[in-house]
Amino acid sequence: MLSSKERRFSQIGLDRLVRLQWLEKTASLVLAENTEKDIKAILQNDLKEAFRSDNPEVRGSIDKTITILLKVWQKPPAGLNTLRCCGLDLLKDVSKADSIAVHWGMVMAAYPFWSSVATQAGRLLRLQASAAAAQVQRRIKEQYGERETVARRARYVLRSFCDWGVLKETEKQGVYSAGSCLTISDNRLNAWLVEAALNARINGSAPLKELVDSPCFFPFQIKSIYAEALISVSPRLDILRQGLDDDLIMLRK
Numbered sequence: 001m002l003s004s005k006e007r008r009f010s011q012i013g014l015d016r017l018v019r020l021q022w023l024e025k026t027a028s029l030v031l032a033e034n035t036e037k038d039i040k041a042i043l044q045n046d047l048k049e050a051f052r053s054d055n056p057e058v059r060g061s062i063d064k065t066i067t068i069l070l071k072v073w074q075k076p077p078a079g080l081n082t083l084r085c086c087g088l089d090l091l092k093d094v095s096k097a098d099s100i101a102v103h104w105g106m107v108m109a110a111y112p113f114w115s116s117v118a119t120q121a122g123r124l125l126r127l128q129a130s131a132a133a134a135q136v137q138r139r140i141k142e143q144y145g146e147r148e149t150v151a152r153r154a155r156y157v158l159r160s161f162c163d164w165g166v167l168k169e170t171e172k173q174g175v176y177s178a179g180s181c182l183t184i185s186d187n188r189l190n191a192w193l194v195e196a197a198l199n200a201r202i203n204g205s206a207p208l209k210e211l212v213d214s215p216c217f218f219p220f221q222i223k224s225i226y227a228e229a230l231i232s233v234s235p236r237l238d239i240l241r242q243g244l245d246d247d248l249i250m251l252r253k
Helices: 004-010 020-031 036-051 056-073 081-093 096-110 112-128 133-144 148-164 187-199 208-212 227-233
Strands: 167-169 175-178 182-184 205-207 220-222 237-241 247-251
Touching: 020 036, 020 056, 020 081, 020 096, 036 056, 056 081, 056 096, 081 096, 081 187, 096 112, 096 182, 096 187, 112 133, 112 148, 112 175, 133 148, 148 167, 148 175, 182 187, 187 205, 187 208, 187 220, 187 227, 187 237, 187 247, 205 208, 208 247, 227 237, 227 247
Parallel strands: 182 220
Antiparallel strands: 167 175, 205 247, 237 247
16 A cells, blocks of 8 residues: 555646646635635635636536645645745745745645646756647656546646746747746755755655756746755755765755
8 A cells, every 4th residue: 555655756636727826825824824715705706707617527626626735835745844834934025926935835745746847848948948748648658558548637827837937839839838937046945945846756855966956947047055054054954965066965864
Protein backbone atom coordinates (compact mmCIF):
# COMPACT_ATOMS: atom_id res chain seq x y z
CA MET A 1 0.00 0.00 0.00
CA LEU A 2 1.30 3.45 -0.92
CA SER A 3 2.00 5.95 1.84
CA SER A 4 0.24 9.34 1.76
CA LYS A 5 3.48 10.90 0.47
CA GLU A 6 3.83 8.32 -2.30
CA ARG A 7 0.20 8.88 -3.32
CA ARG A 8 0.83 12.63 -3.57
CA PHE A 9 3.58 12.00 -6.11
CA SER A 10 1.78 9.32 -8.10
CA GLN A 11 -1.56 11.13 -8.37
CA ILE A 12 -2.20 14.07 -10.67
CA GLY A 13 -5.08 15.72 -8.85
CA LEU A 14 -5.18 18.86 -10.98
CA ASP A 15 -8.14 18.25 -13.25
CA ARG A 16 -9.40 21.84 -13.38
CA LEU A 17 -8.17 25.30 -14.29
CA VAL A 18 -6.60 26.92 -11.21
CA ARG A 19 -7.01 30.69 -11.43
CA LEU A 20 -4.63 32.82 -9.39
CA GLN A 21 -7.44 35.04 -8.13
CA TRP A 22 -9.23 31.99 -6.70
CA LEU A 23 -6.14 30.99 -4.74
CA GLU A 24 -5.73 34.56 -3.53
CA LYS A 25 -9.33 34.55 -2.32
CA THR A 26 -8.91 31.20 -0.57
CA ALA A 27 -5.74 32.30 1.21
CA SER A 28 -7.38 35.54 2.33
CA LEU A 29 -10.32 33.59 3.77
CA VAL A 30 -7.96 31.26 5.65
CA LEU A 31 -5.99 34.25 6.98
CA ALA A 32 -9.27 35.76 8.19
CA GLU A 33 -9.75 32.55 10.24
CA ASN A 34 -12.94 31.45 8.52
CA THR A 35 -14.02 27.86 9.09
CA GLU A 36 -13.72 25.31 6.31
CA LYS A 37 -17.51 25.28 5.99
CA ASP A 38 -17.66 29.08 5.62
CA ILE A 39 -14.79 29.10 3.13
CA LYS A 40 -16.57 26.52 0.98
CA ALA A 41 -19.80 28.53 1.06
CA ILE A 42 -18.07 31.80 0.11
CA LEU A 43 -16.13 30.15 -2.71
CA GLN A 44 -19.29 28.45 -4.00
CA ASN A 45 -20.90 31.87 -4.29
CA ASP A 46 -17.85 33.59 -5.76
CA LEU A 47 -17.11 30.93 -8.37
CA LYS A 48 -20.66 30.29 -9.59
CA GLU A 49 -20.43 32.97 -12.29
CA ALA A 50 -17.41 31.21 -13.76
CA PHE A 51 -19.34 27.95 -14.01
CA ARG A 52 -22.70 29.10 -15.32
CA SER A 53 -24.28 26.15 -17.08
CA ASP A 54 -27.31 23.87 -16.94
CA ASN A 55 -24.97 20.93 -17.41
CA PRO A 56 -24.67 19.17 -14.02
CA GLU A 57 -21.13 18.05 -14.93
CA VAL A 58 -20.08 21.67 -15.29
CA ARG A 59 -21.82 22.63 -12.04
CA GLY A 60 -19.93 19.78 -10.37
CA SER A 61 -16.71 21.43 -11.49
CA ILE A 62 -17.18 24.08 -8.81
CA ASP A 63 -16.89 21.48 -6.07
CA LYS A 64 -13.83 19.90 -7.68
CA THR A 65 -12.19 23.30 -8.09
CA ILE A 66 -12.89 24.19 -4.46
CA THR A 67 -11.36 20.88 -3.38
CA ILE A 68 -8.13 21.88 -5.15
CA LEU A 69 -8.12 25.36 -3.60
CA LEU A 70 -8.69 24.00 -0.09
CA LYS A 71 -5.96 21.39 -0.51
CA VAL A 72 -3.52 24.20 -1.23
CA TRP A 73 -4.34 26.72 1.51
CA GLN A 74 -6.84 25.25 3.98
CA LYS A 75 -6.06 21.58 4.47
CA PRO A 76 -2.83 20.57 2.68
CA PRO A 77 -1.49 17.01 2.38
CA ALA A 78 0.25 15.44 5.37
CA GLY A 79 3.61 16.98 6.14
CA LEU A 80 2.89 20.32 4.48
CA ASN A 81 1.07 22.20 7.23
CA THR A 82 4.16 24.05 8.49
CA LEU A 83 5.03 25.07 4.94
CA ARG A 84 1.44 26.29 4.50
CA CYS A 85 1.50 28.31 7.74
CA CYS A 86 4.80 29.95 6.79
CA GLY A 87 3.42 30.66 3.31
CA LEU A 88 0.38 32.35 4.82
CA ASP A 89 2.68 34.47 7.00
CA LEU A 90 4.62 35.48 3.90
CA LEU A 91 1.41 36.52 2.14
CA LYS A 92 0.81 39.00 4.95
CA ASP A 93 4.22 40.62 4.43
CA VAL A 94 5.32 40.36 0.79
CA SER A 95 4.34 42.57 -2.12
CA LYS A 96 1.50 41.73 -4.48
CA ALA A 97 4.07 40.68 -7.10
CA ASP A 98 5.99 38.42 -4.70
CA SER A 99 2.75 36.80 -3.54
CA ILE A 100 2.52 35.05 -6.93
CA ALA A 101 5.67 33.12 -6.01
CA VAL A 102 4.11 32.06 -2.70
CA HIS A 103 1.00 30.68 -4.42
CA TRP A 104 3.22 28.99 -7.03
CA GLY A 105 5.33 27.29 -4.37
CA MET A 106 2.35 26.04 -2.37
CA VAL A 107 0.56 24.60 -5.41
CA MET A 108 3.82 22.95 -6.45
CA ALA A 109 4.22 21.29 -3.03
CA ALA A 110 0.58 20.20 -2.72
CA TYR A 111 0.41 19.01 -6.33
CA PRO A 112 3.83 17.87 -7.65
CA PHE A 113 2.20 17.47 -11.09
CA TRP A 114 2.19 21.29 -11.30
CA SER A 115 5.95 21.26 -10.77
CA SER A 116 6.39 18.53 -13.40
CA VAL A 117 4.51 20.52 -16.06
CA ALA A 118 6.39 23.70 -15.09
CA THR A 119 9.70 21.86 -15.39
CA GLN A 120 8.93 20.68 -18.93
CA ALA A 121 7.59 24.07 -20.02
CA GLY A 122 10.60 25.82 -18.47
CA ARG A 123 13.07 23.53 -20.23
CA LEU A 124 11.44 24.17 -23.60
CA LEU A 125 11.42 27.93 -23.04
CA ARG A 126 15.15 27.84 -22.31
CA LEU A 127 15.88 25.76 -25.38
CA GLN A 128 13.74 27.49 -27.98
CA ALA A 129 11.99 30.48 -26.35
CA SER A 130 8.61 28.78 -26.79
CA ALA A 131 6.77 25.77 -25.43
CA ALA A 132 4.27 23.78 -27.47
CA ALA A 133 1.53 22.05 -25.51
CA ALA A 134 2.09 18.88 -27.54
CA GLN A 135 5.77 18.79 -26.55
CA VAL A 136 4.98 19.32 -22.87
CA GLN A 137 2.27 16.65 -22.96
CA ARG A 138 4.56 14.12 -24.64
CA ARG A 139 7.22 14.59 -21.97
CA ILE A 140 4.68 14.45 -19.15
CA LYS A 141 3.25 11.20 -20.54
CA GLU A 142 6.73 9.70 -20.33
CA GLN A 143 6.65 10.44 -16.61
CA TYR A 144 3.01 9.70 -15.72
CA GLY A 145 2.00 7.19 -18.35
CA GLU A 146 0.54 7.16 -21.85
CA ARG A 147 -2.98 8.18 -20.88
CA GLU A 148 -5.19 10.81 -22.46
CA THR A 149 -6.13 12.03 -18.98
CA VAL A 150 -2.47 12.94 -18.41
CA ALA A 151 -2.39 15.04 -21.57
CA ARG A 152 -5.71 16.69 -20.75
CA ARG A 153 -4.65 17.62 -17.25
CA ALA A 154 -1.34 18.98 -18.47
CA ARG A 155 -3.44 21.29 -20.67
CA TYR A 156 -5.33 22.52 -17.60
CA VAL A 157 -2.03 23.38 -15.94
CA LEU A 158 -0.72 25.20 -19.02
CA ARG A 159 -3.96 27.18 -19.21
CA SER A 160 -3.53 28.01 -15.54
CA PHE A 161 -0.01 29.31 -16.29
CA CYS A 162 -1.55 31.63 -18.88
CA ASP A 163 -4.12 32.84 -16.36
CA TRP A 164 -1.27 33.65 -13.97
CA GLY A 165 0.48 35.63 -16.69
CA VAL A 166 3.63 33.51 -16.66
CA LEU A 167 2.90 32.08 -20.11
CA LYS A 168 1.44 33.86 -23.13
CA GLU A 169 -0.40 32.36 -26.07
CA THR A 170 1.28 33.00 -29.40
CA GLU A 171 -0.32 33.39 -32.82
CA LYS A 172 0.28 29.67 -33.33
CA GLN A 173 -2.38 27.62 -31.56
CA GLY A 174 -1.04 25.50 -28.73
CA VAL A 175 2.31 27.27 -28.60
CA TYR A 176 3.27 29.49 -25.67
CA SER A 177 5.96 32.06 -24.99
CA ALA A 178 7.26 33.27 -21.63
CA GLY A 179 5.16 35.83 -19.81
CA SER A 180 6.14 37.93 -16.84
CA CYS A 181 9.32 37.11 -14.89
CA LEU A 182 9.66 38.13 -11.26
CA THR A 183 12.98 38.64 -9.48
CA ILE A 184 12.93 37.21 -5.96
CA SER A 185 15.38 38.95 -3.64
CA ASP A 186 13.75 38.42 -0.23
CA ASN A 187 15.85 35.80 1.59
CA ARG A 188 12.89 34.55 3.60
CA LEU A 189 10.87 34.00 0.41
CA ASN A 190 13.87 32.39 -1.29
CA ALA A 191 14.25 29.92 1.58
CA TRP A 192 10.53 29.15 1.57
CA LEU A 193 10.53 28.54 -2.20
CA VAL A 194 13.47 26.16 -1.84
CA GLU A 195 11.53 24.31 0.86
CA ALA A 196 8.43 24.19 -1.35
CA ALA A 197 10.46 22.82 -4.26
CA LEU A 198 12.01 20.13 -2.06
CA ASN A 199 8.51 19.11 -0.98
CA ALA A 200 7.67 18.68 -4.66
CA ARG A 201 10.51 16.12 -4.95
CA ILE A 202 9.90 12.65 -3.58
CA ASN A 203 13.40 12.36 -2.10
CA GLY A 204 13.24 15.84 -0.52
CA SER A 205 16.78 16.81 -1.51
CA ALA A 206 18.71 18.36 -4.41
CA PRO A 207 21.95 20.23 -5.13
CA LEU A 208 21.28 23.85 -4.19
CA LYS A 209 22.43 25.33 -7.52
CA GLU A 210 20.29 22.85 -9.46
CA LEU A 211 17.29 23.67 -7.31
CA VAL A 212 17.59 27.47 -7.57
CA ASP A 213 18.12 27.22 -11.35
CA SER A 214 15.38 24.61 -11.82
CA PRO A 215 13.09 25.16 -14.82
CA CYS A 216 10.14 24.57 -12.47
CA PHE A 217 10.81 28.17 -11.38
CA PHE A 218 10.77 29.51 -14.95
CA PRO A 219 8.53 32.50 -14.05
CA PHE A 220 11.02 33.64 -11.39
CA GLN A 221 14.61 34.75 -11.12
CA ILE A 222 15.78 33.62 -7.70
CA LYS A 223 18.72 35.55 -6.32
CA SER A 224 21.82 33.47 -5.63
CA ILE A 225 21.91 32.52 -2.00
CA TYR A 226 24.35 30.59 0.14
CA ALA A 227 23.19 27.42 1.83
CA GLU A 228 24.15 28.82 5.24
CA ALA A 229 21.89 31.81 4.65
CA LEU A 230 19.02 29.50 3.73
CA ILE A 231 19.23 27.37 6.84
CA SER A 232 19.63 30.45 9.03
CA VAL A 233 16.22 31.58 7.75
CA SER A 234 14.50 28.19 7.72
CA PRO A 235 15.09 25.65 10.51
CA ARG A 236 13.40 23.01 8.34
CA LEU A 237 16.29 22.91 5.86
CA ASP A 238 19.65 21.17 6.22
CA ILE A 239 22.80 21.00 4.10
CA LEU A 240 25.31 18.33 3.22
CA ARG A 241 28.56 19.79 1.92
CA GLN A 242 29.85 17.62 -0.92
CA GLY A 243 32.48 19.99 -2.32
CA LEU A 244 33.54 23.61 -2.50
CA ASP A 245 30.57 24.59 -4.65
CA ASP A 246 28.40 21.53 -4.32
CA ASP A 247 25.96 21.88 -1.41
CA LEU A 248 23.14 19.36 -1.16
CA ILE A 249 20.08 20.99 0.37
CA MET A 250 17.47 18.79 2.01
CA LEU A 251 14.43 18.80 4.22
CA ARG A 252 15.39 18.28 7.83
CA LYS A 253 13.98 15.01 9.15
